[in-house]
Amino acid sequence: MARVTPDQIRQMKVRGERIPMLTAYDYPTASILDSAGVPLLLVGDTLGMVIQGNDSTLPVTVDDIIYHTRAVLRGAKHALVIADMPFGSFQVSHEETLRNAARLMKESGAQAVKLEGGVRVAASVRAMVDAGIPVMGHVGLTPQSVNVFGGFKVQGKTEASARALLADVAALEQAGVFAIVLELVPAELSRLITERTSVPTIGIGAGPYCDGEVQVIHDVMGLFPDFTPRHTKRYADLGAAMRAGVEQYISEVRDRSFPTEAQSAPIDARIVERLRRESADQPADGSEGGEG
Numbered sequence: 001m002a003r004v005t006p007d008q009i010r011q012m013k014v015r016g017e018r019i020p021m022l023t024a025y026d027y028p029t030a031s032i033l034d035s036a037g038v039p040l041l042l043v044g045d046t047l048g049m050v051i052q053g054n055d056s057t058l059p060v061t062v063d064d065i066i067y068h069t070r071a072v073l074r075g076a077k078h079a080l081v082i083a084d085m086p087f088g089s090f091q092v093s094h095e096e097t098l099r100n101a102a103r104l105m106k107e108s109g110a111q112a113v114k115l116e117g118g119v120r121v122a123a124s125v126r127a128m129v130d131a132g133i134p135v136m137g138h139v140g141l142t143p144q145s146v147n148v149f150g151g152f153k154v155q156g157k158t159e160a161s162a163r164a165l166l167a168d169v170a171a172l173e174q175a176g177v178f179a180i181v182l183e184l185v186p187a188e189l190s191r192l193i194t195e196r197t198s199v200p201t202i203g204i205g206a207g208p209y210c211d212g213e214v215q216v217i218h219d220v221m222g223l224f225p226d227f228t229p230r231h232t233k234r235y236a237d238l239g240a241a242m243r244a245g246v247e248q249y250i251s252e253v254r255d256r257s258f259p260t261e262a263q264s265a266p267i268d269a270r271i272v273e274r275l276r277r278e279s280a281d282q283p284a285d286g287s288e289g290g291e292g
C-alpha cells in the first residue's frame, strides 16, 4: 500500500472523513500503529516528557527528533510521518528554520514537519512550503511556550484570544500548511475554526468538532505513569500489564521456573561428559598437579 500524502489528508476533510493521528517514537510502536491503519504519525517533541522523562518539551533537540523519526520510519510503511520541530529550531531566523526543516527531512526521512505558532511563524512556513516541505501547523496551547502561558492551560477563552487564534489559523492557511493541530481550545471555538478553514484541523483537548484527533500514544495506552491529562482517554492499560508481567518474570527467575530447557539449545551429552571428566582430572587451582 502506498504512503499517505498531505493531499490525501486534505481530501479527507473534503469528504468529511475523520482523521486519526497518534504520536510514535520507536520502531515497534510505529509498526503496530501503522498496521492498525493510523494515517498520520507524529514524532512529537512530547518525547522529551514521555520518553526522556523531562517535565517539559523544551530540552528536545533536532538530533533527538531525527533519531526517533528514523526508527519510526523503519516501522511505518503506510502512514505519513511528521517530524516535530523542537524548541529553538525555528525561532532564530527564516534561514535557520529552513536549514533545520531540511535537516529533519533529509536525515530522518520524514514526509512533513510540524511547528508551533501562528502569525509569528507564517513567513517561515511559507518559505518551507516554497522549498517543497509539507508543513503542519500547531496553535492554541503550544507547549514550547509553557513558560509564557504559565502552565498547560486552555487557550482562546477570551474574545481577544479567540480572535487571535482565528488570525493564527488564517495566517497558517495562507502560508500553505496541509493541516493544523488545535491544542486545548474550547470545543465551540474549534468548531468555528474548523468550519471557517479549508485546512483539516486535528484536535487534542479541543472537543469533538475538529476534522481529526491526535493523542500521545503513552497517554491512550496507559504507558505514562506521571499523570493523565484531562483531554485523554485510556484505551488500554499497558503499564499495568507490563508491571504484572515483570513481577511474574522476577518471581519465575527467583524460583527457577524460568528459564527451562525449553528455552535453551541441546548439546551432545557425550561432549559434556568428556569435558566434565577432564575438569575433574584437573586440580581446582589450575596448576599442573604432581608433588612438586
Ligand code: KIV
Residues within 6 Å of the ligand: 023, 042, 043, 044, 045, 046, 047, 084, 138, 181, 204, 214, 215, 216
Ligand atoms: O509533540 C507532540 O506530541 C504534539 C502533539 C501533542 C500534538 O505536539
